[in-house]
Amino acid sequence: MLIDLDKTLLEINFDEFLKAYFGSLMPKLKKIIIDKDPLNILTVSVDYMINEKNGELNIEKFYKKFTELSKIDEEKSKEVFLEFYINDFPKLGSFGKPAKNGRETVSKLIESGYKVVLATNAIFPEIAILERMRWANVNDIDFELVTTMENMHFAKPHPEYYLEILEKIKAKSDDVLMVGDDLEMDILPANKIGIKTLQYGVDIKDISEIVNLLSKSNN
Missing domain, CATH: 1.10.150 (DNA polymerase; domain 1)
Structure with a gap:
């Protein structure tokens, strides 16, 4: 995830x-x-x-x-x-605030056994991304990977960014779901390498919908 x-x-x-x-x-x-x-x-x-x-x-x-x-x-x-x-x-930090149900949804996914990657564009250093994670109230969540300038060789919107994540977490594209708001950055490049996607604001309106959709697909 x-x-x-x-x-x-x-x-x-x-x-x-x-x-x-x-x-x-x-x-x-x-x-x-x-x-x-x-x-x-x-x-x-x-x-x-x-x-x-x-x-x-x-x-x-x-x-x-x-x-x-x-x-x-x-x-x-x-x-x-x-x-x-x-x-x-x-x-x-006044420019950002936690998305509704964001922290709770990520926690539920991890508790359910999913590997969750914070796939933010790797054009900021770790110190800046950790700060923005604090703004989102997810800074203490145990993500499988948080992509940063220091640990990535590629960035969005290049499909190689997503391929590198798959390599790092040892996952196959058809076993992974990408959730993001931006068509050009999050959806299309992930689709190019076979990753299924949900566009936030289009396919889902509330981040918590991910849990229900995954539950239905597993039944």
Whole structure:
């Protein structure tokens, strides 16, 4: 069982969240990137991380491109990002809140014996994803896997992201269900490799419906 985080287990206005995220992060980056546009460097580095399939971890790809474009020492960049995620990122929690029945549903699935993966896009570091899990009130749940920049080589919307998850949890595509809100990120790429899907907000309106649907399919 793969479950997305944003707009699935975490209610969030992602556009407003991103505005606040960049608004908070950019002043930090401008202190070390003097003569270039830090937002452009960040955007290009994230795009490179998402689309480059060179066998490196996402975090390695990101800092490789970020260092190349910014000309800033990688360790210095990492210090700035870490300080931001420790001190400033938690303040963005007002943009998110737990989805109705999210925690209860995940707990029931795990109690029923399902391996549950938090399949959030692996373009944020673990520290940021754990913080967003706190906003969703699922931070203390024993997920089989939580995908992050540090442990994934691929990202959504590439089907390879889902193949890598299957490899990590030793599962076959036809034994797995993906639940997420985004057609392009969650549904279509998972379908491409044979994973069954439920689109939250379309196929189901409440996350708790997963339990009933699985119960019916097993009877």
